[in-house]
Amino acid sequence: MKNQVQLITYADRLTGSGLAQLKQLLDTSFDGLFSGVHILPFYYPIDGSDAGFDPIDHAQVDSRLGNWQALSDIGQEYEVMADLIVNHVSAQSVEFKDVLKNGSSSSYWSMFLKETDVFPHGITKTQADAIFRPRPTSCFSPKELASGEVVNFWTTFTDNQIDINVETDAGKGYLDKVLNLFAKNGVKIIRLDAAGFAIKRAGTSCFMTDETFAFIKQLAEQAHELGMETIAEIHSHYKTQIAVAKKVDRVYDFALPPLILHTLFSKNVDALVSWLTISPRNCLTVLDTHDGIGIVDAGPEGDKAGLLTATEVDHLVQTIHANSQGESLKATGAAASNVDLYQVNCSYYDALGKDDFAYLTARAIQFFSPGVPQVYYGGLLALNNDMALLEKTQVGRDINRSYLSLEQVKKHLAKPVVKGLFSLIKLRNESNAFNGEFSVQGSNSILSMKWQNQQELACLDIDLIQGTTVLSLSSAKQNKVINLADLLNN
Incomplete structure (x- = not known):
């Protein structure tokens, strides 16, 4: 996997069309931004009860998006990530x-x-x-x-x-069929959706047991033989994430999104710095995804302390609700169907109160954190909460799953915050410093993050009290200092 920024998107919700139009967008308006793209479920049907994560036919590309050849065409130029929905299949299958x-x-x-x-x-x-x-x-x-x-x-x-019984011949055969289709059609990275729940044993938590680790390892080995790598998608206590990371190709750093919000809300970097000193290096980083903003990943679990205390988690959630003018409250918990116990449903931009500078600061921290960064299409375009879609579907996570047309995308591209984010993405992609060694320092309101690869250096210095964020990039050929606020004025 290339150490450059990747896009996360639905083919239809970003383009108003399908896979061919997604490739066109990647090649034109998004040229130079993404080395890879995680295409969210494109299987039949894309509009089931869980936005494609309940496939009736996991082996069929929904004809409204195109076909396997259209996916393969994208894979010719970009690293394609696809979801292997390991745990379940639609009741309508x-x-x-x-x-x-x-x-x-x-x-x-x-x-x-x-x-x-x-x-x-x-x-x-x-x-x-x-x-x-x-x-x-x-x-x-x-x-x-x-x-x-x-x-x-x-x-x-x-x-x-x-749920699939993945330990039977029928269950294994089902997953094998999809894996082989992926390999045949240019998929390079497989996101193991909800893999932590796949193996159940009486008397256990039925989540990330030793048998689950063995199952994930076996799936990863199958993928490797077919020329693909795997990502384990698991929301859990941060120590579980560290343990999982030692046994799989890559994990998601799901603790990072709530920690960055906490850092910006409290103007205190201590919890973030503590995490970045121990966080897995073989990870993908995100701020937002097709799901909500994970909370369990940073909080306590039973008698196990979290990266944040229960009081800090509560303040974090309440601040998101306040910043979004109560919109996230209408989409979270018992307020909407398909409820999550561990997520707040809200666009990341609205979680930060539509503050352009705070939003770009959050992205800068993400891009400097260890791991390969991914940017969700809603975050790429700094979309607001889609209250109309939420009202229509009554599905909480739809608040951050807008349907767009290419004309609407063009309008969002003109926003200063989006232009600034595009500049940040290109800076992250172009510096070879990010392939070197990472270090982080900071306390109270001061944060310093650094990457060094021989003569190339990339530094991020933030003062939360003074409200300054400065990027410094240097190499044998040039030195560049960028005040983040200037990216909003160009």
Whole structure:
């Protein structure tokens, strides 16, 4: 994977069209910005109950976006990342419908995980309480078969997302088919969506167990043999993330987004500096994604201290709600369907109160943090919360999943904050210093981040009280000092 900025986007929501138009946008308006692109689910259908993360057919490109050749065309010039939806498949899939019709006689019966597969005599309250849940609902959904029998199927997320039994031949065959299609059509990086939940064992949390690590390792080895690398997508306590990073190709630094917000809100860098001294180096960094802003990744868990205290987490969340004029509150928790226990649904730009300078400072910190940076299309264009879409769908995360046309994209490109971000991205891509050694210092309101690769040096110096952010880039050929505020005035 190249150590340059990557884009995260839906093909249709950014372009108003499909994969061919996405490539055109990458080649023209976004020329020079991205070495790779994470194309969010492009499988049939792209407009299911979870924006493509509940595929009816994981092996079929939704015809409204194009076909596998259109994806391959993008892969000729950019590193393409695609989601392998490891944990579940749509209840509307051919496979699950066959199970509902034929029950245990279905050839797909073993592909789906049932309560009795893990708890043959039924689950006890103690066992249920031990399971780590990303939702405040039961981990099972009762489904009635054509015979009239009711079976409890495991549904980690929603009742339309039926968990796959990845340890059976049918489950393995399903994932193998998709992996081979990816390799054949130019995918270079696989995001293992919700992989931490894939293996379930009675008496455990059913999340990131030793068996889960073994499963992820086996998937990664398969991917390597096909010329691809993997990213483990896991929201959890920061110590879990550090442990996971030692066993996989790459992880996401999901602690970074809330820590940067906390830093800017409190004008104190201590928690951020503490994290950056120990954070995994084999990571991707993000501020925003198609999901909400993760909170659990920086907070405490039970008796385990977090990077932030419970009081600091509460202040962080309340400040986001205040900065967004209460909009994030309408999209988070019980206020919207498909609720998350560990995320606040809000655009990152609105979380910072639409403050252009604070937003570019946040991006500068991200780009200087260890890892390969990714920028979500909503963040790239500094989009506001999409309250109209939220009102229409009542899905909390849709607040940050706007549908745009190319004409709307062009208008956003004219905004000073977007122009400034484009300049930052190019600076990050062009300096070879970021392939060297990282160091960080700071306390209270002062932060200094540095990358050095032989004669090339990149420094970021921030004074949160004085409100200054300065980038310094030097090499044998040139020295450049950039006051971040100037990027908003050019």
